[in-house]
Amino acid sequence: MPDKNPYQQTISESLAKWQSNTEGLTQKEAKKRQLSDGTNELIQKKKKPAWVKFILQFKDLMILILVTSAVISSIIGSLTDTVIILIIVLANAIIGFVQEYQAGKAIDALRQMNVHNSMVIRDGKWQELPSIELVTGDIIQLEAGKMVTADLRLVEAYALRIDESALTGESVPVDKSIDPIAKNKIPLGDQTNMAFKGTSISNGRGIGLVVATGMKTELGKIAGLLQEEVADTPLKRRMTAFSKKLTFLILIICAIIFGFGIYRGEAPMNMLLISISLAVAAIPEALPALITMALSQGASRMAKQKALVRTLPSVETLGSVNYICSDKTGTLTANKMTVTNLEQSEFQIPGLDVPALTFAMALNQDVKGKSLKELTGDPTELALVLEVIKQKEISGYKHFLKSSPRVAELPFDSERKMMSTIHSFDGKFILITKGATESIAHTLKSKSDHKKAHALSEEWAKGGNRVIAFAGKILDKMPTLPLTTSIETDLQFFGLVGMIDPPRLEVKASILECQQAGIKLVMITGDHPETASAIAREIGILLEGDKTLSGSELEELSETKFQKQVEDTTVYSRVSPQQKLRIIQALKKKGHSVAMTGDGVNDGPSLREADIGIAMGKNGTDVAKEAANLILLDDHFETIVHAVKEGRRIYDNIRKFIRYIMSCNSAEIWIIFLAPFFGLPLPLLPIHILWINLVTDGLPGLALASEQAEKDVMKRAPTPIGENIFSHGLGVNILWIGLLMTGLTLGIQAWCIHTGNGHWQTMVFTVLSLSQLSNALASRSDRELIYVKGIFTNRFLLITLACTFMLQLGVIYLPFCNTIFHTEPLSLGELAICIGLAAILFHAIEIVKWIWLKWFAKSL
Numbered sequence: 001m002p003d004k005n006p007y008q009q010t011i012s013e014s015l016a017k018w019q020s021n022t023e024g025l026t027q028k029e030a031k032k033r034q035l036s037d038g039t040n041e042l043i044q045k046k047k048k049p050a051w052v053k054f055i056l057q058f059k060d061l062m063i064l065i066l067v068t069s070a071v072i073s074s075i076i077g078s079l080t081d082t083v084i085i086l087i088i089v090l091a092n093a094i095i096g097f098v099q100e101y102q103a104g105k106a107i108d109a110l111r112q113m114n115v116h117n118s119m120v121i122r123d124g125k126w127q128e129l130p131s132i133e134l135v136t137g138d139i140i141q142l143e144a145g146k147m148v149t150a151d152l153r154l155v156e157a158y159a160l161r162i163d164e165s166a167l168t169g170e171s172v173p174v175d176k177s178i179d180p181i182a183k184n185k186i187p188l189g190d191q192t193n194m195a196f197k198g199t200s201i202s203n204g205r206g207i208g209l210v211v212a213t214g215m216k217t218e219l220g221k222i223a224g225l226l227q228e229e230v231a232d233t234p235l236k237r238r239m240t241a242f243s244k245k246l247t248f249l250i251l252i253i254c255a256i257i258f259g260f261g262i263y264r265g266e267a268p269m270n271m272l273l274i275s276i277s278l279a280v281a282a283i284p285e286a287l288p289a290l291i292t293m294a295l296s297q298g299a300s301r302m303a304k305q306k307a308l309v310r311t312l313p314s315v316e317t318l319g320s321v322n323y324i325c326s327d328k329t330g331t332l333t334a335n336k337m338t339v340t341n342l343e344q345s346e347f348q349i350p351g352l353d354v355p356a357l358t359f360a361m362a363l364n365q366d367v368k369g370k371s372l373k374e375l376t377g378d379p380t381e382l383a384l385v386l387e388v389i390k391q392k393e394i395s396g397y398k399h400f401l402k403s404s405p406r407v408a409e410l411p412f413d414s415e416r417k418m419m420s421t422i423h424s425f426d427g428k429f430i431l432i433t434k435g436a437t438e439s440i441a442h443t444l445k446s447k448s449d450h451k452k453a454h455a456l457s458e459e460w461a462k463g464g465n466r467v468i469a470f471a472g473k474i475l476d477k478m479p480t481l482p483l484t485t486s487i488e489t490d491l492q493f494f495g496l497v498g499m500i501d502p503p504r505l506e507v508k509a510s511i512l513e514c515q516q517a518g519i520k521l522v523m524i525t526g527d528h529p530e531t532a533s534a535i536a537r538e539i540g541i542l543l544e545g546d547k548t549l550s551g552s553e554l555e556e557l558s559e560t561k562f563q564k565q566v567e568d569t570t571v572y573s574r575v576s577p578q579q580k581l582r583i584i585q586a587l588k589k590k591g592h593s594v595a596m597t598g599d600g601v602n603d604g605p606s607l608r609e610a611d612i613g614i615a616m617g618k619n620g621t622d623v624a625k626e627a628a629n630l631i632l633l634d635d636h637f638e639t640i641v642h643a644v645k646e647g648r649r650i651y652d653n654i655r656k657f658i659r660y661i662m663s664c665n666s667a668e669i670w671i672i673f674l675a676p677f678f679g680l681p682l683p684l685l686p687i688h689i690l691w692i693n694l695v696t697d698g699l700p701g702l703a704l705a706s707e708q709a710e711k712d713v714m715k716r717a718p719t720p721i722g723e724n725i726f727s728h729g730l731g732v733n734i735l736w737i738g739l740l741m742t743g744l745t746l747g748i749q750a751w752c753i754h755t756g757n758g759h760w761q762t763m764v765f766t767v768l769s770l771s772q773l774s775n776a777l778a779s780r781s782d783r784e785l786i787y788v789k790g791i792f793t794n795r796f797l798l799i800t801l802a803c804t805f806m807l808q809l810g811v812i813y814l815p816f817c818n819t820i821f822h823t824e825p826l827s828l829g830e831l832a833i834c835i836g837l838a839a840i841l842f843h844a845i846e847i848v849k850w851i852w853l854k855w856f857a858k859s860l
Contacts, residue, residue: 006153006211007181007191014153014209020137022155024121033135040134040150040213042223118149134210142195142206151217152195152208154178159204159411159419161378162195164188165329166600167218167577168526172337172466172501173202173378177414187551187574188218189526192414198601202378203366204411222577222604242658242725257673264676290657294705298650306634307643308617314629316654317612318647320593322518322718324640325584325610327598328525328532332539332637333501335599335619337383341460341498345449350474351426354392357495360470362388362400364421364432370398380468383499404430410483418443420488422475429475433488437496440469449493456496464534465498500531508539510638515540517644518717524572524580524596524606526551532573546570554579562586580606593718597632597640599624614640641714649709651719657701659730659737660779664772666738668692671745671768683749683764687821691811692769699804700776703797710783729852733782740844741771744837762812762823763834769808770838773801778845783853785846 006014015021116131119141131149160176168189177192195208197217214220254275261271295316299309309315329335344357352359361384367377372394375382389397404423412419418435433443437457441450457467471491479487511521521541525532529550536542547565551574566586584606587594596610599620604627607613615628618635625631632639668689675683745768752760781789811817813825
């Protein structure tokens with residue numbers, strides 16, 4: 001027969017299993033166990049040395065291509081190109097190294113949660129020891145305000161209530177007991193006789209037997225999950241595939257051009273230089289810098305909207321997200337219990353001019369603090385007090401406390417599920433009892449009140465409310481102390497209070513906007529199924545036909561069955577950290593790009609596993625923040641919508657400058673490749689190709705990174721994870737724009753040679769350079785005509801184009817540039833022809849765009 005789980009064992013069974021007793025361990029035995037099992041701390045896997053992490057940044061194919069192009073540039077004498085390429089490579093390596101270093105901090109944040117002391121009984125005496133020295137079998141003391149420092153099987157529990165929200169996601173502190181639980185495989189939130197490392201004690205006291213330490217605790221298991229490898233982002237996967245295809249294509253084209261030139265009788269050295277120059281030109285060495293710049297600008301804009309980006313690629317990843325798996329507590333809800341329903345009975349306390357329920361809510365509680373800002377205590381009791389203050393203001397609340405001081409109490413315990421207090425009142429005494437409805441109902445004098453309380457409580461609970469019942473009676477004299485449960489009989493019903501952790505105000509509208517953008521929302525929480533479903537239904541996550549799953553139901557599902565229904569399930573309740581991870585992984589296996597939001601320790605592994613993890617900045621734990629890619633500084637769910645919009649904008653802009661750069665580079669290749677077929681001499685010198693590649697390619701492409709978002713950016717479906725970066729006509733655009741640019745350039749070459757114009761090579765060089773500037777202007781949008789979008793809406797691009805145009809004029813007209821670039825000054829008429837041909841390219845692109853938008857775009 002398999003061993004029982006600790007929560008299934010009786011206290012005596014647990015003590016026997018861990019070879020302990022109520023007098024604890026001896027110091028000698030504790031040392032022996034520590035040597036055997038290790039210390040009570042979270043152990044990190046062996047880290048790679050920093051220098052290894054840095055070197056590994058250079059293994060990316062695009063980086064290797066750039067290093068190769070730098071070597072080639074140095075061979076052909078272009079030291080400027082070499083230096084620029086190497087700076088780009090080094091900058092990208094440094095950024096990647098810093099990101100990886102930051103990602104490793106998640107486990108360090110978890111380790112910090114372990115710096116606490118514990119009251120432990122050793123050698124029969126209570127003593128305070130560092131929690132790192134705890135071992136299985138130790139007996140430790142628990143009291144309100146302290147952290148739980150190991151996983152414990154509770155041995156004693158007196159009104160013990162533990163806040164487990166950081167670990168389980170449940171917003172309400174859990175009432176603890178010592179009774180064994182028969183069920184197997186139950187969620188952490190239902191293991192009421194256990195206390196877990198990293199949680200905090202909000203009320204009462206107790207004693208626990210240590211059953212797990214260090215990495216074997218539930219917190220330790222999360223730490224282990226956080227050390228798993230992080231998957232590549234969609235952008236990195238797309239760029240890796242792009243790099244491989246581009247490398248293969250460039251090598252083939254350069255080999256063909258070199259071979260064909262030799263066949264035509266060109267000088268081998270000249271053709272080698274041309275081929276190498278083309279290889280350098282075809283490789284978009286500015287692309288990594290442009291992508292980094294686009295992501296950095298996006299990150300800066302997002303920071304102004306209260307979204308802090310921790311890893312740059314996550315900016316673009318947001319644009320691909322089609323699933324957002326959100327924690328409920330603190331993310332979709334405010335993580336603050338609020339009274340939503342009140343039902344006051346007809347009973348009136350003699351001599352009191354306020355409802356009995358209001359009076360009872362003010363007095364039967366242990367909230368501390370004199371002013372509104374200082375109030376602290378159990379979230380449920382805080383909600384009750386705040387409701388009283390809402391009704392009677394802070395002065396009225398203080399008056400209740402002063403005029404009817406507490407003189408005795410019967411503390412809450414998990415068996416009675418009630419708490420009673422006695423207060424002096426008008427020369428007599430009043431007993432006030434609060435607790436679960438089913439417990440209070442049995443104490444009532446009236447059967448009709450019993451039925452009414454039960455029916456209303458069930459109705460409110462179905463709506464996700466936590467229901468608290470109040471009752472009491474007037475006592476002529478002070479009862480004998482200590483109080484016994486016999487006093488909790490024949491009570492008058494005061495009323496019911498329903499409360500809930502309410503949704504954030506902006507959440508419903510934000511969820512609707514996400515759904516319109518093709519993003520599906522999923523709620524994943526450690527809370528009760530009814531509460532989770534009610535909140536999800538209210539904010540629009542749980543729709544008609546959607547399924548819900550509890551942690552225990554998910555545990556019973558095989559991977560095959562779960563895969564079949566994972567896309568139809570929108571609410572998961574009572575789930576463990578491992579199950580959260582399983583949900584994320586299942587969605588990713590289905591080909592979805594997944595974002596995960598959360599704030600607790602229990603969210604850490606799934607935040608890291610998701611394509612993008614989003615943590616709450618105000619109420620989030622350090623673990624969640626360190627594991628996430630994005631931190632919401634204002635904890636507002638609508639900030640995610642802004643971030644998604646920014647991510648889509650960035651991806652659109654990346655596609656724009658890929659289209660721009662690749663169409664320009666393809667034109668350069670076509671020009672060199674096709675000129676001999678038309679009987680024309682080589683149109684460009686290697687220095688011309690390198691100049692165009694360095695100046696006219698890079699600067700305008702950089703300006704495209706700041707292009708405004710398209711109007712329909714949040715009205716279209718997310719970019720599929722496996723989608724080729726050249727999809728939706730990008731590859732076709734690159735091809736025909738490159739060929740048109742080639743036609744204009746070779747056309748001016750043929751015309752000049754035919755008419756005997758000796759400036760033909762300078763004009764070819766100028767037409768190609770200026771055509772690329774026209775291409776940059778037209779590349780600002782493939783969904784709007786530039787005349788409609790507005791010529792002046794991207795001033796940075798206009799400034800860049802003007803500067804690039806002036807640089808080109810300098811190459812043409814400055815004498816020392818004529819020597820370096822082998823150019824000759826053009827007449828105004830010749831320059832006008834070059835500008836006119838470049839303008840033809842711009843208008844041709846706009847005409848094709850207009851045709852596509854008018855007749856084809858709507859049908860796609």
